[in-house]
Amino acid sequence: MRTGTLGPGVQYAFADRHDGVSVAPYDLGNLGDHVGDDPVAVATNRARLAGAVGVGSDRLAAMSPVHGADVVLVAAAGTAPAADALVTISPGVALLVLAADCVPVLLADAAAGVVAVVHAGWRGVRADVTGAALERMRELGARPQRTLAVVGPAICGRCYPVDRERFDAVVAVAPRAAAVAAAGGPALDLRLAVLERLEREGVGVSLVGGCTAQSPDWFSYRRDGVTGRHGGVVVLRGAP
DSSP, X not given: OEEEESSTTEEEEEEOTTSSOOOTTSTTTOOOSSSSOOHHHHHHHHHHHHHHTTOOGGGEEOOBOOSSOOEEEOOSTTOOOBOSEEEEOOTTOEEEEEESSSEXXXXXXXXXXXXXXXXXXXXXXXXTHHHHHHHHHHHTTOOGGGOEEEEOOXXXXXXXXOOHHHHHHHHTTOGGGEEEOTTSSEEEXXXXXXXXXXXXXXXXXXXXXXXXXXXXXXXXXXXXXXXXXXXXXXXXXXXX
């Protein structure tokens, strides 16, 4: 598990698939409560991740991804809105993002007291969910130039072949996503597209992990089919 800060008073943690108690095919650190895993194991795994940022699992707020660009302002833990980005200004509410090939992003402007998480699949990249999250943060007083981000592991372009229609739709709005698959043909590198979007706004970015399909340290839906979800959490620990 990787832990750190995104400025004064903001803590984050990112768990890989080894951080937990689940059994195959969800072994070990599955955080997803919608994939068929034992709910007790999932709750234990989530409690470990929450504890890494100094809160209880009852302080987690997750999302139900719909592969769009909706951003929901969260005021309390325990919510699971249908959205691909969450934002909060509430201290102690730990935002959780899950993934198993899509791009998970943690964001914070510590000075403004605003944190966010983003789940970016190909539809989210096409719809600019990352930009939508940054705009919602800006409305709450954040500035991209002092915002810090942690971008988690995601499937790389060599491992994510797509048909020409999907390739053209995404690359039209996110040129950095263009890639060539290992076997040749069009492919998408969604993490590169997200990185470019953040850097264009002046956000300071650090990375966790590499390609989910290539590394046994991460869950990959494309590689395994039935599998778990890794994820990250970010929390504003006190008033700015």
